[in-house]
Amino acid sequence: MSSTQALLAPSLPSQLINLLAAVMLLIAFAMLAQRRVLTLINLFAVQGLILTASTLLVAWTTSQPHLYWSALITLVLKVLVLPLILHRLIRKLNVKWDVETLIKIPTTMIVGIVLVILSFNLALPISALSGTVARGTLGIAIAIVLLAFLMMITRSKAVPQVIGFLAMENGLFFAATSATYGMPMVVELGIALDVLIGMVILGVFFFQIRERFDSLDIRHLEKLKED
Amino acid sequence: MTTLSGIVLQFFELLLAVLVAPLLTGWVNVCRAWMQNRSAPPVLTPYRVLLKLFTKEPVLAYNASSLFRITPYILFGCMCLAAAIVPTLNINLPINAAADAIALVGVFALARVFMALAAMDIGTAFGTLGARREMMIGFLAEPALLIVLFTSSLISNTTSLSSIVGQMARMDLVIYPSLAFAGVAYTMVSLAENARIPVDNPATHLELTMIHEAMLLEYSGRHLALMEWAASLKLFTYSCMGIALFVPFGISDGDSWAGVLVALTALAFKLALGGSLLALIETMSAKMRIFRAPEFLGTAFILAVLAMLIHLLLETP
Amino acid sequence: MEIFLVLGSPLLGGVLLALWGHRARAAELNVAMSCITFLAAALLTWRVIANGPMITADAQFAVDALNVFLVALTAFVAMTTAIFSRPYMRIEAAHGRLTDGRLRLYHAMYQLFTFTMLLVLLTNNLGILWVATEAATLTTVLLVSLYRTPASLEAAWKYFILCGVGIAQALFGTILLYFAAERVLGAGGDALLWTRLSAVSGSLEPTVISIAFVFLLVGYGTKVGLVPLHNWLPDAHAEGPTPVSAVLSGLLLNVALYALVRCKVLVDGSLQSPFAGNLLMGFGLLSVVVAAFFLSRQRDIKRLFAYSSIEHMGLITFAFGMGGPIASFAGLLHMTVHSLTKSAIFFAVGHATQKAGTQIIDEIQGLMKVNPTVGWGLLLGSLAILGMPPFGVFASEFLILTDAMRHQPWATPILLISLAVAFAAVISKVQPMVFGHPRTDTPLKRLPFTPAQIPLYVHLSIVLMLGLYIPPPLAEWYRQAARLIG
Amino acid sequence: MPNVTPLQNILVVVMLWLAVGLAGLAFPRNLRIVTKLLFPIGAAGALALAVSGYSAVTGAVDTLILPLGLPDLPFHLRLDALSGFFLMLLGAVGTGVSVYAAGYLRAGEASAPGVQCFFFQVFLASMALVTIANDAYAFMVFWETMALSSYFLVVSDHEQPDIRRAAFLYLLMAHVGAVAILLCFGVLQGGTGDYTFDSMRGVEHTPFWGTVAFALALAGFGGKAGIVPLHVWLPEAHPAAPSPASALLSAVMLKIAVYGFLRIMFDLLDTSVWWWGVVVLALGLITALYGVIFSAVQSDMKRLLAWSSIENIGFIFAGLGLAITFRAYGMGALAALALTAALYHSLNHGFFKSLLFLATGSVLHATSERSLGKLGGLIHRMPWVAWLALVGTLGIAGVPPLNGFVSEWMLLQAFLFTPGLPHPYLNMFIPVATAVAVLAAALAGYVMVKFYGVVFLGRPREEKLIEAHDAGAWEKIGLAWLAAGCVLLGLMPVAVVELIGNITRLLVGQSLGNPSNWLYLAPINAERSSYSPLLLLTVVALVALATWMLVRYFFHGRIRRGPAWDCGFPAQTSRMQDTAEGFGQPVRVVFEPFFRMQRELPLPSDQSPRYRVTVDDHFWYWIYLPLARATEFLSRMASKLQQGRISIYLLYSFLTLIALLFFVR
DSSP, X not given: OHHHHHHHSOOHHHHHHXXXXXXXXXXXHHHHHXXXXXXXXXXXXXXXXXXXXXXXXXXXXXXXXXXXXXXXXXXXXXXXXHHHHHHHHHHHHOOOOBOOBSSOHHHHHHHHHHHHHHHHHHHHHHHHHOOSTTGGGHHHHHHHHHHHHHHXXXXXXXXXXXXXXXXHHHHHHHHHHHHHSOOOHHHHHHHHHHHHHHHHHHHHHHHHHHHHHSSOBGXXXXXXXXX | OOOHHXXXXXXHHHHHHHHHHHHHHHHHHHHHXXXXXXXXXXXXXXXXXXXXXXXXXXXXXXXXXXXXXXXXXXXXXXXXXXXXXXXXXXXXXXXXXXXXXXXXXXXXXXXXXXXXXXXXXXXXXXXXXXHHHHHHHHHHHHHHHHHHHHHHHHHHTOOOHHHHHHHHHHSOOOOOHHHHXXXXXXXXXXXXXXXXXXXXXXXXXXXXXXXXXXXXXXXXXXHHHHHHHHHHHHHHHHHHHHHXXXXXXXXXXXXXXXXXXXXXXXXXXXXXXXXXXXXXXXXXXXXOXXXXXXXXXXXXXXXXXXXXXXXXXXXXX | OHHHHHHHHHHHHHHHHHHHTTSTTHHHHHHHHHHHHHHHHHHHHHHHHHHOOEXXXXXXXXXXXXXXXXXXXXXXXXXXXXXXXXXXXXXXXXXTSOOHHHHHHHHHHHHHHHHHHHHHHHBOBHHHHHHHHHHHHHHXXXXXXXXXXXXXXXXXXXXXXXXXXXXHHHHHHHHHHHHHHHHHHOSSGGGGBHHHHHHTGGGSOHHHHHHHHHHHHHHHHHHHTOTTSOTHHHHHHHHSOHHHHHHIXXXXXXXXXXXXXXXXXXXXXXXXXXXXXXXXXXXXXXXHHHHHHHHTTOOBHHHHHHHHHHHHHHHHHHHHHHOHHHHHHHHHHHHHHHHHHHHHHHHHXXXXXXXHTOOBGGGOOOHHHHOHXXXXXXXXXXXXXXXXXXXXXXXXXXXXXHHHHHHOTTHHHHHHHHHHHHHHHHHHHHHHHHSSOOOSSSOOOOOSSOOOOHHHHHHHHHHHHHHHBOOHHHHHHHHHHHHHHO | OTTOOXXXXXXXXXXXXXXXXXXXXXXXXXXXXXXXIIHHHHHHHHHXXXXXXXXXXXXXXXXXXEEEEOSSSEEEEEEOHHHHHHHHHHHHHHHHHHHHHHHHOOTTSSSOHHHHHHHHHXXXXXXXXXXXXXXXXXXXXXXXXXXXHHHHHHXXXXXXXXXXXHHHHHHHHHHHHHHHHHHHHHHHTTTSOOOBHHHHHHOOOOXXXXXXXXXXXXXXXXXXXXXXXXXXXXXXXXXXXXHHHHHHIIIIXXXXXXXXHHIIIIIIOOOXXXXXXXXXXXXXXXXXXXXXXXXXXXXXXXXXHHHHHHHXXXXXXXXXXXXXXXXXXXXXXXXXXXXXHHHHHHHHHHHHHHHHHHHHXXXXXXXXXXXXXXOOOHHHHOHHHHHHHHHHHHHHHTOTTSHHHHHHHHHHHHHHTGGGSSOTTHXXXXXXXXXXXXXXXXXXXXXXXXXXXXXXXXXXXXGGGGGOOOOOHHHHHHHXXXXXXXXXXXXXXXXXXXXXXXXXXXXXXXXXXXXXXXXXXXXXXXTTOOBOHHHHHHHHHHHHHHHHHHHHHHSOXXXXXXXXXXXXXXXXXXXXXXXXXXXXXXXXXXXXXXXXXXXXXXXXXXXXXXXXXXXEEHHIIIIIHHHHHHHHHHHHHHHTTOOSOHHHHHHHHHHHHHHHHHHHO
8 A cells, every 4th residue: 555655656855856856957957047146156055055954854864874964065165165165266357248149049948858868768777766855857867968068068168068067966965865974974075075176186286277368268279179 | 965075165155245246336337337328347446345344554532442344244244144154156055054044034134233333333324324224224124025935935845945956946836926026026125225226326425315325435545345245245145046936947956066157147147147237226216215215115014924925735646 | 915005105295386386496306206106006907917906995995906907007108208208398398388387286286186087997887987088078178288389278178078978978878877876786875886796787677788888878978078079179189288198099098998888798797689789889980980081181190199099999999899719809909009109109209299388290301310319209100000020019009909809700801901091191290290391491309308209209119019929928917808898 | 170060060150150240249449349350250140151051051950049038938949951051151151251341441431440340240140040950039139130230231321312212221121121031930830839830840730720820921032132023122122221231221231031931931841831932933934024124223232232233132033933834733842953053153152242342342442333324434543452352253144154153044934834733724834934034034134134244344434433443452352252152153164063952952852963974064964054164164264265365376466546436426425425325225115014114205306405303112102101001191180090189088088998898888
């Protein structure tokens, strides 16, 4: 009885997680469509927040204590530290911040839809194996990764590209929590450390690039090529 | 094979060739004069010329090297060897095993190379010109000549001249169409090789047309005599070879001196005929431009190849 | 405990040099720490050869024939490169291209980079392996942009973004791997231990594993420099300081490939099909072909050899993809000779470019006259890397090609033609640099310190020896490692 | 020395050479040690090698495995009659060249003498090792070492751009050839994975794979030997090297390529198809003709000789082609004849070509001129070199009684047997093709007259030639050694043919000759054909001598010197002699379609008339340039992939990922 009920109507936490996943996907699309970089940073922070919430939810339903730590790391890093760093960077670098995309946004959206379909298809056999509460979300995680990838391709300035990179990291994290209840702690710490150092290095880079090129437009960075 | 009489016969033949060669040259000159309605020089003129030259003191250019001086002897030696190899009277010649038809062509090539080198030795414009033209005629004539010889050797399955001639002489009278073609080709090659009209003119000293004479320009005295004599020997050898390959009848086989005598008579007759034929050809045709020579010899080559193909097609069982 | 010495000494070196990396004797300290690392690695190698594979520290570290061989190689090349970088970086500083602060950064990062590579090799945890690989990228990013020129910044940016994105895919692959492993081994840290995974690889879910491998391949393949994921590589190699190019080409690519091979073993165990091998062969072949055609259009000498690295990585990937005792043996041998030769070439190139004051091929001429030892080193190194006997690269290429003739005959002509094209391209570039008269219009620079010749010729001598004679212990070692790869 | 096998002897010599080479590296700039000590030691080694090679030709097969090389494929070595023959060639020629080099090297010319010595010795050693290699890996290692060391010899005078270009071309072609050879071995192992020659001998091949192996071997070894159209590197590279190296390249290394081809076609490859031989024969004849006509129009003496090497290689391959066809039809005796001719010609070419290259070296040192247009009259200043070179010239011109004629004679004999082939077209076409061989042989005479006449005869074309000096003692000894070889090979054909019989017995199971008669060479039987150079020479010499004595006796021996006559032409200068270009003119006219010619003719109104003619090789424009352009095009296409945009790069990664994911699904 209960098993059939579980099949027909998923438990409440599971529904909630699915909802959060859907919101994350929505944010991913929003980021893809967003032209303003400040909004982009805020969207990224919101995505981090939802990620934290879903991680907490998974931790609570499955009572996996180490996931609380994961949630904490996410909260600190992706909701607080990184958006802050990005905001400060923007203020310090003080450049006009309209995002120019290389491909028109409607086109990007259509490609994004195709990617989502692909991701869901890809995730189908994997989700079937998963015993976790959030198994349906794996497809969304893959979609978020691919959409972030797409965003990196279409952006011509350095900061949005980096945000795309970080959004990809979010997608990965989401996949880790939803499909496997999180990676082993030591690994997660290592990943967090890498992301943090990466951001620091990026900050250094932004200053160096601006110093040299007077702009963060990465179209200046097209000198090294074959001719 | 190498019996005493064989060796004696060999010497006799060689001596005969050396002594008779200028006579043949003289005879051709006489015939030609007749055909051209000129009064002929005595048939022994070449001997007189040789004698005159031998007694004269040779004048050597200042920068003539010893190569220049030994060339007449080497040339003469080569021609004697060639004359000795070609069966004229008898086919059982001891020296025959030393060189076959291919080697004979090689001996001629040796003579030619030395002559050309000697011509270049002094460093005059005409000498090098002659050498270059002579070598050109050489590389054009040699393939045709060898193909002619190959046709004969395919018929008789041997490249040894004695064996070829022996087989030809012994054969019943079978008509070999291939030999007809080969004969024409051979005649053309012989004309070129012996510096006759239409390829070269032995009587000219007109600078732009001469080939053979240009090479001899710097020679004088006994050296010139030897060169001239060698040229006569070459003509004689070529004539004898032609006779041996295409009309060998009458040549003696074995050690009998009677047979040799018959052969000698036959040879004298054939040479006289051949000489007048040569004179006829020379009278009938005109000297052609030097770069027509490839066409002329090319024709000879094609004829020789045709001869070979005809042999392979029609005459092989 | 050697493991901790191997890992500890570069870590300690990194810390020390971060503090004193700008002092007068920093380069010596760098050499000394690298020597200690190498000695420790040698000790570790000896232990493993004597006692067989070992697993320590709660199974977090595992050393077997495969990685101990790479540990020894990495530590060795790191040591010789440190020796090379001593005069090289001093000359750079004397030519005014570097400040003290950057020198400190260089020294510290050099040691940390060594540390991360050794960690990749020694760790048994696939998650840590990922972390360390990413860290290796991070440590070298700042080295690539050390000169702060526009070009070097651009190169570093591309390096960072492309490798970062690439490696993120590898993380996804690792997550999927963990997902599959968890179902067999249960949740927890053990599920990412390679030794545990390989023991149960037969029962891992094939669908998941094959998707995981795709992500892993794209991820680590980016770091290996497989075409079409290679685009960061020539830029990063060309614009960084030459010692960094040497270790990037000679070591980092190997290490990334090592990660890929470890994953491939698991995938093979799970799928029981040549799926992973075919993918590797495909990418390997594509890399060889494309890189070969790229070579002939290069004008920068370091870029030229960067493409050559792509080509050779492609060849090694092909060999591992083909699999089997001979091909794997050959792949390992090729890893060894390639990293020795390529770093030797970069040593020679480094001094040559310092002398000429440029990296443009057309502007460097007549090295034989300017500096015969460097000239000979460059020429012999180039001939060696192109697979001319009697150098060792030929030995491995011979094995790869002959084995390919047996198992993948269709691929052999493609490989051979590409190798011939590469040969023509590289020789046509290197020969005018080495021979002829030095250019008169660009004045040669004075080198205030004696160039490091010993590392160059030591490498070449080892490569020469490997072409003529592979010592039986080494061969046995390769065989064991090849057996692990399968 | 008890129980030292020839194989061990050879290894000792190789070690000696390597030691000498290393010693040269130790004293790179010490000319005295290098020339007066090291090269003579190397020469002694070469002599020992020749002796070992000789004993190997007559002795038994010997094998050895060295603990070097790959772990699963250590160096296998094997010495049989075929290897022995080529070792003999290498040793004998190497002796002469080494002795010559002892007197040739100068300080300040090209690279340091010690470095040259090193590569010279390594080159010798690698060639020796190639002939005794008995597995694919050892063979390839030695083969490429040979290419590499000779590359360094070619490029030793690297300050000239032409030489660098030549060396690059050489190395590239050598490498491409090596690739073909490697593929050939891959086919030959036939899926066994065993790359020892012993295993390859046991593998049976289908006609298809046999043909593939044949084609690859022909491309690989033919390319190294200079078979048209793979010959383009040869006339560039051989002249570029210092003369002793040119001599080794032309005289020996090309023969090592012939060795490789023989080894594969007659030993490793078990099948044979008749038309393989026809292909080889056709290529050989084309090569011979092409080589000789290009040789005739050269105006650089070393290039002339290099093209002449192509011609001679053509003859050798023609012989091999005949042998392959005869063998395929089971006509063992005739195959032996053709093979003997080819091997004999290899030996001959080894001697006369090295002799001539060394002679050009002496000329070069005496005059610092390579251009034929600026030489002349050297027979007066350099009598030794001139007279010794005459021997080589006559040898290569193929006139009796010297060595070149013997092999050509045998080759023509072999051609004459082709009507016996049981194939309706072959037995007609091949005899006709003989004409090509004869034409090439006759042209060789032309070329050699040009070479010798322009360099040594006539009047000096430049003032400075007056000061030319004859070669030194070492050089003379080296030249004399090689000239003696030419003479002996020319006069003693029976002994040589008997020696070669050991090899033909090994390769085609039969041998030639009637050992009872030492005087006459009669390959099939005495009735059919025979040749005795000794007798021939005796007759000519006797007649010449007798004539000389008789003329002196009957007339007089007086002689007078005077100015040249030249039809009474006044004011002759040395510039009025034929130039090298002029001497080549008949060939240029007759064979015009073969050349890609560009003429610049002056007009009658020109104030300063210029006449210029350049002769190029069609194959450059037909094959090599299009190939280079195609490669160039492909790389241009490839470089479009990389335009510097990071977005595009990310797109590549993205698409790769997506494509792979699709693929997995």
